[in-house]
Amino acid sequence: MPGQQRTLQPYVTGASVLAVKYKDGIIMCYDTLASYGSSARFTGVDRITKVGNNTLVAASGEVSDFQYLKDSLQDLENEDWLCDDGTERGPSEWAQYISRVYYQKRGKMDPLYNNVVIGGINKKGSSKQPFYLATVDLYGTFFEEDIIATGFGQHLAIPIMRRKHRNDMTEEEAKDMLQECMQVLYYRDCYCSNKVKFATITPEGTRIFNEVRPQKGVSISAVDGGVFPTALSVGINPSFNDVKEKLVEAYILHQYPTDFYGAELRLLVLGRFRPELPFESMDQLKAEMKIDCDFTVGELSKDPLRKYRDDPLFKEDVSGELVGAVQTVAACGALARSIADSKRKGDRFSVDCPEELTSLIGNLVSKFTESGEITSCPRLVANTAWALAQMDGGQRAGGGGSSIQARFISSSIKSLPVTVGDMNPQEISLLLWSMARCCQRRNRSKFADGLHPTQIAEVTGLAIENGILHLDTASDPQHTSTIFWALGTIFPSIPGHAITCKTDMLVNVVRRLLVDFDTMLELANSVAIGNIAEGLLKLQRVEAALKEIYLSSAFGRRVLQVLSDMSPSQVCVILATVEAQRRCDSVDEVWEEIWQAAVERIELQAANFSPGEVSIVLKAISNLTLATTEIDRLINALAPEALRKAKDSPSCAVTLLSAVATHKNNPACTGELINSTLDLLRTYPAHSLSGAQRKSLTVACRGLNIAVTEILDFSVT
Numbered sequence: 001m002p003g004q005q006r007t008l009q010p011y012v013t014g015a016s017v018l019a020v021k022y023k024d025g026i027i028m029c030y031d032t033l034a035s036y037g038s039s040a041r042f043t044g045v046d047r048i049t050k051v052g053n054n055t056l057v058a059a060s061g062e063v064s065d066f067q068y069l070k071d072s073l074q075d076l077e078n079e080d081w082l083c084d085d086g087t088e089r090g091p092s093e094w095a096q097y098i099s100r101v102y103y104q105k106r107g108k109m110d111p112l113y114n115n116v117v118i119g120g121i122n123k124k125g126s127s128k129q130p131f132y133l134a135t136v137d138l139y140g141t142f143f144e145e146d147i148i149a150t151g152f153g154q155h156l157a158i159p160i161m162r163r164k165h166r167n168d169m170t171e172e173e174a175k176d177m178l179q180e181c182m183q184v185l186y187y188r189d190c191y192c193s194n195k196v197k198f199a200t201i202t203p204e205g206t207r208i209f210n211e212v213r214p215q216k217g218v219s220i221s222a223v224d225g226g227v228f229p230t231a232l233s234v235g236i237n238p239s240f241n242d243v244k245e246k247l248v249e250a251y252i253l254h255q256y257p258t259d260f261y262g263a264e265l266r267l268l269v270l271g272r273f274r275p276e277l278p279f280e281s282m283d284q285l286k287a288e289m290k291i292d293c294d295f296t297v298g299e300l301s302k303d304p305l306r307k308y309r310d311d312p313l314f315k316e317d318v319s320g321e322l323v324g325a326v327q328t329v330a331a332c333g334a335l336a337r338s339i340a341d342s343k344r345k346g347d348r349f350s351v352d353c354p355e356e357l358t359s360l361i362g363n364l365v366s367k368f369t370e371s372g373e374i375t376s377c378p379r380l381v382a383n384t385a386w387a388l389a390q391m392d393g394g395q396r397a398g399g400g401g402s403s404i405q406a407r408f409i410s411s412s413i414k415s416l417p418v419t420v421g422d423m424n425p426q427e428i429s430l431l432l433w434s435m436a437r438c439c440q441r442r443n444r445s446k447f448a449d450g451l452h453p454t455q456i457a458e459v460t461g462l463a464i465e466n467g468i469l470h471l472d473t474a475s476d477p478q479h480t481s482t483i484f485w486a487l488g489t490i491f492p493s494i495p496g497h498a499i500t501c502k503t504d505m506l507v508n509v510v511r512r513l514l515v516d517f518d519t520m521l522e523l524a525n526s527v528a529i530g531n532i533a534e535g536l537l538k539l540q541r542v543e544a545a546l547k548e549i550y551l552s553s554a555f556g557r558r559v560l561q562v563l564s565d566m567s568p569s570q571v572c573v574i575l576a577t578v579e580a581q582r583r584c585d586s587v588d589e590v591w592e593e594i595w596q597a598a599v600e601r602i603e604l605q606a607a608n609f610s611p612g613e614v615s616i617v618l619k620a621i622s623n624l625t626l627a628t629t630e631i632d633r634l635i636n637a638l639a640p641e642a643l644r645k646a647k648d649s650p651s652c653a654v655t656l657l658s659a660v661a662t663h664k665n666n667p668a669c670t671g672e673l674i675n676s677t678l679d680l681l682r683t684y685p686a687h688s689l690s691g692a693q694r695k696s697l698t699v700a701c702r703g704l705n706i707a708v709t710e711i712l713d714f715s716v717t
Contacts, residue, residue: 010062010113012036014047015192016153017058017117018181019133020165021146022174025202026119026131028056029178031186032211033193034063040193048199048208051077055091055120056199056206057098060150061138062113069112072101091120091132095142103140111138115150119201131201149181152189157181171200227309228254229300230267231293235276251289253297268308429479432486481528484535526562530570533559537577556590563597568605568613571598572620579624599630603637611649614642618655622662632668635659639673646680653680654693654700661703674704 012034019028034042048058049070057073059066076097080088089097095118105112116136122129135150136142147165149157164177175198185192199208233249250267279285299305524532532555559574566574578595602617609617621634639656646653657677660669681697689697 010065012041012063013113013191014045014060014063014066015189016149016151016157016185017047017060017115018150018153018157018161018178019058019117019119019148020161020169020174020178021131021133021167022169022171023167024171025121025200026056026133027171027174027178027201028058028117028119028199029175029182029196030058030060031182031193032195032197033191035191038190043193043195044211046197048197049073050206050208051094052088052090052120054201054206055089055094055118056201056208057094057116057118058199059114059116061115065112065114066116069098069101069114069116073098090123091118092122092127092134094118094120095132095134095136099136099140099142101140102136102138106139113138117148117150121201121203130203152192153181153185156184156188160184226254228252229297231289231296232267232269233289233292251293253293429482429486432490433482436486436489481524481531481535484539485531486535488535488538524558526565526570527567529559529562530566530573533577534570534573537573556594560590560594560597563594563601568602568609569616569620571601572617574598575620575624595630599633602634606637606641609638609641611645611652614638614645615649615651615655618642618652618659621659622655625662631663632666635663635666635668635673639668643676643680650681650684650689651693653677653684654689654697657681657704658696658700661700664704678706 014034015031017028017030019026028048030047032044032046033040034045034047036042042063045063047060047063047066048056051057051073057069059069073094076089098116098118102112102114102116115138117133118136119131119133122132132144133146133148134142134144135148146167147158147161149161160181161177166173169177178198179196182192182196186194195211197209197211199206229252231251231253233247233251235246250265277288279288300308563571563574574594575598578591578598606614606617617634618638621631621638624631642652642656646656657674660674660677663669664674
């Protein structure tokens with residue numbers, strides 16, 4: 001017996017076919033993918049055939065069954081031609097024949113698994129309608145319609161076609177509509193591809209066009225011409241019964257006039273997470289969501305968040321690979337920063353930066369610097385430098401975030417004049433911040449093999465020349481403050497010969513940044529004020545003329561307003577600033593009030609400090625030499641917390657001993673406190689302390705006339 005020649009279930013299938021009548025004829029479209037199960041097996045399959053002189057037949061479903069149908073139609077057409085009686089079948093007759101064939105096969109329990117679309121020109125006098133469009137399903141049922149879609153297109157394309165279709169549409173309008181539908185199907189139907197063919201039937205004849213590829217997506221701003229506020233929901237959606245995992249859903253708070261399935265969505269997440277809340281009913285959930293949405297719209301309409309509407313993320317027109325690299329590098333940097341913050345705060349569960357993270361950024365750096373593509377995307381340059389700067393120069397697991405950064409900067413020097421010239425203030429501040437971290441690590445741990453200070457100076461000079469002098473400081477205080485901090489870190493670290501006319505350039509830049517200083521102070525938050533204070537404090541050591549710019553009562557009053565919101569490290573910067581003024585006998589009443597407020601804040605909140613914050617404040621106390629009474633108050637407040645937290649964080653004990661050694665003649669530095677600290681330090685194995693901690697401990701022991709070997713027991717494991 002012959003083997004089975006027809007399918008009893010579909011194996012190789014094609015997706016949707018779309019067809020629509022327009023003013024001058026009929027247009028059809030379909031993609032050329034034939035899938036074997038869920039595998040995209042064949043990518044160039046034609047699913048349309050011409051029958052007679054004025055009819056086209058297309059189908060979705062099993063490809064072999066459609067090939068059988070094509071053979072049957074060809075045989076019937078050959079019979080008509082051989083008769084040579086001057087008659088030919090019209091599209092309605094072909095549709096009825098196909099319907100009978102499919103009904104007969106279905107009745108024999110050997111169905112043809114297709115949905116067929118038939119379009120053509122009616123014979124004169126056979127119908128009131130000049131154009132014929134019909135569809136036949138696998139059961140043999142057929143009907144006529146002005147718009148037809150098969151497969152998944154019945155659900156996704158029909159609503160779009162019904163909304164946009166008009167009887168007087170031109171061919172171009174009809175083609176654009178079908179192309180939009182195919183684009184939606186490409187994004188929503190896993191059996192659809194982006195290789196599409198069109199065919200038209202007009203009184204002039206039938207035509208099947210070459211394969212085209214519709215646009216892969218449109219920027220969401222192109223749908224309705226703007227950037228809109230969006231609220232993110234993170235949690236388990238109760239409306240999804242089968243999904244018990246947390247989802248991240250974006251709610252665009254704008255009423256769009258049309259759907260945009262498959263559009264490219266670019267989100268800029270600005271932060272603020274409220275605690276996760278349980279909801280007992282759907283009504284309660286909806287009420288809370290409305291509160292969150294109203295809050296989002298209100299906050300995003302205010303400064304400084306409002307300026308992010310103009311972020312380059314929504315405007316950059318670069319390849320998808322580069323956009324992906326930009327965001328991937330930024331995500332790696334954020335993860336590295338989170339790891340670094342965990343270590344800095346003394347988290348006992350902190351880890352070194354994983355090797356995979358370093359390797360990923362290293363591969364991206366190599367790829368885009370060697371190809372030269374990095375010069376076309378300033379954001380990639382800035383994000384890469386920022387991400388690499390997050391990685392600890394002394395890390396053990398990663399094996400060299402510093403060396404990757406050195407290679408990146410060294411290989412990018414030639415392209416940076418072009419790239420930096422195209423950077424916006426945000427990118428300039430990111431790049432300068434990264435260079436500042438380079439300087440910090442270079443001073444601390446011989447950072448960046450092969451990276452010379454002159455290269456850092458060159459990058460800094462380019463950033464100053466191309467970006468900073470054009471910065472609108474009044475409307476952008478956050479980036480301006482970052483630049484202040486970066487300059488204060490970079491310039492003292494660079495040898496005098498590295499930048500020509502270093503002092504003049506520095507003074508001119510700072511004066512330019514301070515043109516709208518009063519306006520900037522009103523808009524700046526506590527973080528920005530702290531960055532400005534730290535940057536200018538360091539810059540004063542380079543150029544004394546900056547003191548006149550910086551030490552003003554107006555700035556002091558603004559510092560006093562935001563002092564309660566500052567981090568402990570920023571409060572320490574303020575203390576150092578006031579002490580520098582006291583040495584010059586130039587402290588006015590405002591700055592004296594700031595000093596007292598800063599000391600009081602540390603006293604009141606010491607119990608809430610993390611181990612890392614306790615260490616930061618104690619280290620700052622070690623550098624203060626004036627105001628004996630206030631230093632005693634600080635040591636009395638911090639010593640109990642340091643001893644308590646030192647069990648999990650050796651840095652607390654080391655910095656406490658350093659502070660006590662510096663101020664050993666103060667009443668607060670009692671023998672009992674010194675002995676308690678020493679007893680605690682003796683419990684640590686020598687290898688548990690970092691190199692920097694051992695160095696600090698050695699200096700403190702020298703100040704107390706104690707041998708460090710009396711404290712560190714190298715036999716403890």
